[in-house]
Amino acid sequence: MLQNIDDNVPNLENVVNMNSSSTDDTMRLAAITRKTAPPLNLERERRMEELCWYFLFPNGRNGFGEERENACTPLDYFQNRVMSIDKRFNRNDYLFYALSIVEYFRAKSSVSVSCRMRQGHGEQTPQGLVDNMHLTMRNIRGSASYWQKCCSELIAMVRTFGPPTWFLTFSCNDLNWPDMIKALLIADGRDIDDVDRLSFPERLNLVQKHPVVLARQFTVRVNALMRFLKRNKDCLGGLIEDFWYRVEFQNRGSPHLHMLVWCSNVPNFTTGFMFINS
Numbered sequence: 001m002l003q004n005i006d007d008n009v010p011n012l013e014n015v016v017n018m019n020s021s022s023t024d025d026t027m028r029l030a031a032i033t034r035k036t037a038p039p040l041n042l043e044r045e046r047r048m049e050e051l052c053w054y055f056l057f058p059n060g061r062n063g064f065g066e067e068r069e070n071a072c073t074p075l076d077y078f079q080n081r082v083m084s085i086d087k088r089f090n091r092n093d094y095l096f097y098a099l100s101i102v103e104y105f106r107a108k109s110s111v112s113v114s115c116r117m118r119q120g121h122g123e124q125t126p127q128g129l130v131d132n133m134h135l136t137m138r139n140i141r142g143s144a145s146y147w148q149k150c151c152s153e154l155i156a157m158v159r160t161f162g163p164p165t166w167f168l169t170f171s172c173n174d175l176n177w178p179d180m181i182k183a184l185l186i187a188d189g190r191d192i193d194d195v196d197r198l199s200f201p202e203r204l205n206l207v208q209k210h211p212v213v214l215a216r217q218f219t220v221r222v223n224a225l226m227r228f229l230k231r232n233k234d235c236l237g238g239l240i241e242d243f244w245y246r247v248e249f250q251n252r253g254s255p256h257l258h259m260l261v262w263c264s265n266v267p268n269f270t271t272g273f274m275f276i277n278s
Helices: 048-052 076-081 093-122 126-139 144-161 178-187 201-207 213-231
Strands: 015-023 028-034 166-171 240-249 256-263
Touching: 048 240, 076 093, 076 213, 093 126, 093 213, 126 144, 126 201, 144 240, 178 201, 201 213, 213 240, 213 256
Parallel strands: none
Antiparallel strands: 015 028, 166 256, 240 256
């Protein structure tokens, strides 16, 4: 049985024992021991997700720790939850929870790989060990190691292809694109004929309510744009040889994209011409 959510939060004195002792007039030492049980751990408590998100799991079953005939990875499980037709799991707070769990197991696997690598190479200097940890943690998206890896890849592309031809920025007009608003209305269970009658606060509420739908629709548009640019040699002045881009999110949650593009057979600074796409 779950406790009532209206229960009072216990005081600090009910949770820990603090035995203060003074050694002199300038320093006070306190020995702190815990009275209650330690916090729940995801790997020890099989029903932790159901207990934390009881309004998403009313039956208290089928959470992340459920024993299944076919085991699935944390990434597969949470992708299934977030991308499913059931929009209960598209809550912003649940998205951050899912991200934290996926990165926890990803970081844990990286640490274990680092330990095996250290044992295989024998004795290493402290500096070498730090570099080793830096390399193994680079699969945590958004971390400093991850962006250092991306920066190294971009520098390698510049050294191979030379300076990029174009620097492009694409912003998501999520409040005015008809296809975006229709996708948000479908996710909200409403009629798509209401697009023209929606006010600005209603559109903004849809964007904030369904972040997963917005991100997926933006990805569809980006993929369609890249297919068009790759096939059209006149749009950017030549065929695209390679490209590199990064997706960022504004304060209100709308995504936008920064891209570097290398095109073939375009004028450069050595020809004495300046190419301007009007």
